Amino acid sequence: MTRNTALSIRDLSISYDTPEGRLRAIREVSFDVARGGITGLVGESGCGKSTLMSAILGLLDGAAIVESGEIWLGETDLLTLSRGEMRRLLGDRIGAVFQDPMRSLNPVLTIGRQMTDIQFRHRLSRRTKRERAIEMLHKVRIPDPAARLDRYPHELSGGMRQRVAIAMALMAEPDLLVADEPTTALDATLEMRTIELLRELQQEIGCAIVFITHHLGVVSELCDDTVIMYAGEVVEAGPTRALFEAPRHPYTDLLFACDPARIRERSRHLPTIPGTVPGLIDVPPGCVFAERCPERFAPCGRLHPRPLRVRGSEAVRCHLHDPEVTS
Amino acid sequence: MWLYFLKRLGLAVAVVAIVIAALFAMIHAIPGDPARVALGPRASEELVAAFRERIGLDQPILVQMGNFYVSLLRGDLGRDAVSGEPVLRILLSQLPDTLYLVLGSILVAVVPGVFLGTLAARHRGSLIDRVTSVISVSVMSIPAFVIAIYLLLIFSIELQWFPAIGAGEGVLDRLHRLVLPSLALGLAWIGYVARILRASILEEMNEPHVRTARAFGLSENRIMYDYVLRIAILPTITVLGIGVGHMLSGAVFAEIVFARPGIGKLVFDAIISRNYPVVTGAVLLTTIFFVLVNLLADLVIAWLDPRVRHDLAG
Known part of the structure; x- marks a missing residue:
C-alpha cells in the first residue's frame, strides 16, 4: 500500500453458491488506482466487472462469498469493515454512478429530496442542503437548477438524469468514484459531453475514478490506466497509452481488433473472437483464454499463467511473455 | 388530472x-x-x-x-313498502354503522398486514418470514363466519371481554362493540395485505434505485420506509379498494351474527319481507360507495406516484 494509491485491490477472489455448484466469478484480481487517477476497467458482459464493483461498494448480495483478497481504500481494507462501518464510507469517501439513469434514481421522490437525503451526515438546515444541491446541479451544467430540484426523474431527459447522478455522487467530494458504464445508455454526442464533464469535475475535486465500460474509445479518451478483464481474471493491466499502442495479451489484441472504431478496411462482417467464454463453475486449469487464443501453445491448456511485468504493461497473464515457460 | x-x-x-x-x-x-x-x-x-x-x-x-x-x-329512492317511510331516510340512518364497521375492518387489515408484510420482506427466507407466511395463509383460508363465531365464543361468552351484540351508545361503547365484528371481517385481509406487500417490496428492492440509495450509505430503515414502501404499497391500495367490496358483502353476515344495525342487516330483512324499494335503494347505495372507494384508491395512487400523475396529465 503506497501513499499514491487511492484504491488497491489485492488477490481478490469472489464466488457465488449456485444450485449447479460454486461459480467462481472473479479470481485473483489485483490492480491499483492512483490517487486522482482514472482507471478504466474493460471487459465483456459476465467478465466479473459488476461483481468487482459490488465488492468495492460493499453491496455484494447474500449468495456471494469473498474467498480471499483485500480492497484497500487508503489505509482501510474495506473487506474487514462491518456493514455499519462500510455505510459510513459510502456516499462520503466513496461515490458511485450507475449504468441506467432511467432506473437508478428513485422514481417517486423529487431530485431535490434525493439530493438532500444523501446529505444526512451534515448537520445543516434543509435550506442549506437545498442550496448545496443547487450549486452541485449548476456544476454539472443543468440549466435552471433551482426549478429542477422540484422535478421527478421521469421529467428529465436521460442525459440530464445521468448528470444529476454524477452531481449526487460527487457532492461529498469523495476520494474514489466508481462509475459503472455511466454513459452506455446515452447517445454518442451526449456520451462525449458527459465524459468531458466527468473529467473536469474529477480534476476539480481530485478524486480517483474506476470507470467500468466496454467502450474502448471512452477508455482511450478518459483513462490514465486500463485494466482488461476476461472470464473473471485480469488478463492485462497498464498505462492506457502503452497498452493501446502495444497490447501484450492476445485477448487485448483481439478485443482492440473488434472495436468498430479501429476497423480500417471495408468488410461485410464485423470482426468477432471465435469461441465462447468458458463456464466459471469448472474453470479450466490452464489459461482462461486458451480455448479461443490464436497463439496458444503446449502449456496454455494445463498451466495457469502468472501475472508478469513486461515493458509497457504492469501485469500480463500470458505464457508468451513468461521466459520460464517459453524457454 | x-x-x-x-x-x-x-x-x-x-x-x-x-x-x-x-x-x-x-x-x-x-x-x-x-x-x-x-x-x-x-x-x-x-x-x-x-x-x-x-x-x-x-x-x-x-x-x-x-x-x-x-x-x-330527483334524489327520491321511493318509499318502504311496509312502513311507507322514505327509503333514503332509512338508508341514511343505517349507513353510519356499516361505515364504521368497514373502516374498522380496513384498519384491522392494514395495520397488522403492513407490519407483517414489511417484516417478512426484511427477513426474507428466515424463520420470521416462514412464520408470517403461515399466519397469512391461515387467516386467509378460514371463512369469515367461522372466525366470527369463534370470536363470539371465546371473547364474548368465555372471557366476556366484549359484548356479543348491538352497536352501542356513545363513542367508547361503540368502539368497544366494533372490535369483534371488525376482526371477523378484516382478519382474512391481514393475510392478503401481508402477502401482496411482501411480494411488491421484494420486487422493488431489486430495482437499481435501491442500490443507488445504498451506495450513498442511507440506512436500511430509511430505504425501506421512504424509498421502497412508498412504491411497494401501491398494488396493496388497489387490492384494498376491491377488498372494501368484499367487506361490504361480509357486513351482511357480520351484522346478523353480531346483531348490529346497518345496511347489511337492512338488506337481509328487506329481502326476507320482499321489501323491494329498500333492497334496490340499499344495493344502489352500496354500489355507489364501492365505486367511490375505488375512485379514491386510484386518486391516492396518483397522489403517491408522480409517474401516474404524469401519465394522467399527458
Whole structure:
C-alpha cells in the first residue's frame, strides 16, 4: 500500500453458491488506482466487472462469498469493515454512478429530496442542503437548477438524469468514484459531453475514478490506466497509452481488433473472437483464454499463467511473455 | 388530472346504472309475489292489487326501471313498502354503522398486514418470514363466519371481554362493540395485505434505485420506509379498494351474527319481507360507495406516484 494509491485491490477472489455448484466469478484480481487517477476497467458482459464493483461498494448480495483478497481504500481494507462501518464510507469517501439513469434514481421522490437525503451526515438546515444541491446541479451544467430540484426523474431527459447522478455522487467530494458504464445508455454526442464533464469535475475535486465500460474509445479518451478483464481474471493491466499502442495479451489484441472504431478496411462482417467464454463453475486449469487464443501453445491448456511485468504493461497473464515457460 | 377524474366519474355513473338494471332483472326472477308476502296469505285480492299499484308493481318492468331512474335523479329512492317511510331516510340512518364497521375492518387489515408484510420482506427466507407466511395463509383460508363465531365464543361468552351484540351508545361503547365484528371481517385481509406487500417490496428492492440509495450509505430503515414502501404499497391500495367490496358483502353476515344495525342487516330483512324499494335503494347505495372507494384508491395512487400523475396529465 503506497501513499499514491487511492484504491488497491489485492488477490481478490469472489464466488457465488449456485444450485449447479460454486461459480467462481472473479479470481485473483489485483490492480491499483492512483490517487486522482482514472482507471478504466474493460471487459465483456459476465467478465466479473459488476461483481468487482459490488465488492468495492460493499453491496455484494447474500449468495456471494469473498474467498480471499483485500480492497484497500487508503489505509482501510474495506473487506474487514462491518456493514455499519462500510455505510459510513459510502456516499462520503466513496461515490458511485450507475449504468441506467432511467432506473437508478428513485422514481417517486423529487431530485431535490434525493439530493438532500444523501446529505444526512451534515448537520445543516434543509435550506442549506437545498442550496448545496443547487450549486452541485449548476456544476454539472443543468440549466435552471433551482426549478429542477422540484422535478421527478421521469421529467428529465436521460442525459440530464445521468448528470444529476454524477452531481449526487460527487457532492461529498469523495476520494474514489466508481462509475459503472455511466454513459452506455446515452447517445454518442451526449456520451462525449458527459465524459468531458466527468473529467473536469474529477480534476476539480481530485478524486480517483474506476470507470467500468466496454467502450474502448471512452477508455482511450478518459483513462490514465486500463485494466482488461476476461472470464473473471485480469488478463492485462497498464498505462492506457502503452497498452493501446502495444497490447501484450492476445485477448487485448483481439478485443482492440473488434472495436468498430479501429476497423480500417471495408468488410461485410464485423470482426468477432471465435469461441465462447468458458463456464466459471469448472474453470479450466490452464489459461482462461486458451480455448479461443490464436497463439496458444503446449502449456496454455494445463498451466495457469502468472501475472508478469513486461515493458509497457504492469501485469500480463500470458505464457508468451513468461521466459520460464517459453524457454 | 381533472379530465381523468371526470372520465372516472362518468364510468362510475355507468356502473351504477348497469347495477340497477341487473338488480331489477334479479328481483323479478325471485319467486314470490311481494304484495302477497307483505300483506300475508289472508289478504283480499283487492288489497293485493291496491298494494301492487301503490309500489308500481303493476307496470311493465321497463317502465318500473324508467320510473326508478327518473325519481333517482330527483334524489327520491321511493318509499318502504311496509312502513311507507322514505327509503333514503332509512338508508341514511343505517349507513353510519356499516361505515364504521368497514373502516374498522380496513384498519384491522392494514395495520397488522403492513407490519407483517414489511417484516417478512426484511427477513426474507428466515424463520420470521416462514412464520408470517403461515399466519397469512391461515387467516386467509378460514371463512369469515367461522372466525366470527369463534370470536363470539371465546371473547364474548368465555372471557366476556366484549359484548356479543348491538352497536352501542356513545363513542367508547361503540368502539368497544366494533372490535369483534371488525376482526371477523378484516382478519382474512391481514393475510392478503401481508402477502401482496411482501411480494411488491421484494420486487422493488431489486430495482437499481435501491442500490443507488445504498451506495450513498442511507440506512436500511430509511430505504425501506421512504424509498421502497412508498412504491411497494401501491398494488396493496388497489387490492384494498376491491377488498372494501368484499367487506361490504361480509357486513351482511357480520351484522346478523353480531346483531348490529346497518345496511347489511337492512338488506337481509328487506329481502326476507320482499321489501323491494329498500333492497334496490340499499344495493344502489352500496354500489355507489364501492365505486367511490375505488375512485379514491386510484386518486391516492396518483397522489403517491408522480409517474401516474404524469401519465394522467399527458
